[in-house]
Amino acid sequence: MTQSPAISPGGRPRRSFTQQEPIEDTAIEGAVRMLRSGRRLRYNVGPGETSEAALLEADFARWQAARFCLAGASGGYAMATALRAAGVRPDEPVLTNGFTRLRSVA
Numbered sequence: 001m002t003q004s005p006a007i008s009p010g011g012r013p014r015r016s017f018t019q020q021e022p023i024e025d026t027a028i029e030g031a032v033r034m035l036r037s038g039r040r041l042r043y044n045v046g047p048g049e050t051s052e053a054a055l056l057e058a059d060f061a062r063w064q065a066a067r068f069c070l071a072g073a074s075g076g077y078a079m080a081t082a083l084r085a086a087g088v089r090p091d092e093p094v095l096t097n098g099f100t101r102l103r104s105v106a
Contacts, residue, residue, distance in 0.1 A: 008014050015021075034052050039045060042053040053071050061069035072078045079096070088094060 034040065039049070039051065042051050045051045057069040057071050060071075061067065070081060072081060083094060
């Protein structure tokens, strides 16, 4: 999973942020295999099985040299989880960037 930094030492992007790289065939095959299995949800696993989400979290945590990783379904979910983990209470003000929908932090 190692990638070169997205920003060059001169501060310019190394690649376009609007043009995504192609998805590798092995990744597409893995997604199709998971979709066909019927095991699309985190908790839809049988005895002794590990969900794809749990495997992704473990791989990402190792890549980041972190103890834990939590996969989320959206940026709003990620923000809410991070705010809760930081101890921000529901009635406290939060500043965010202008590209976030207001409801994301409400």
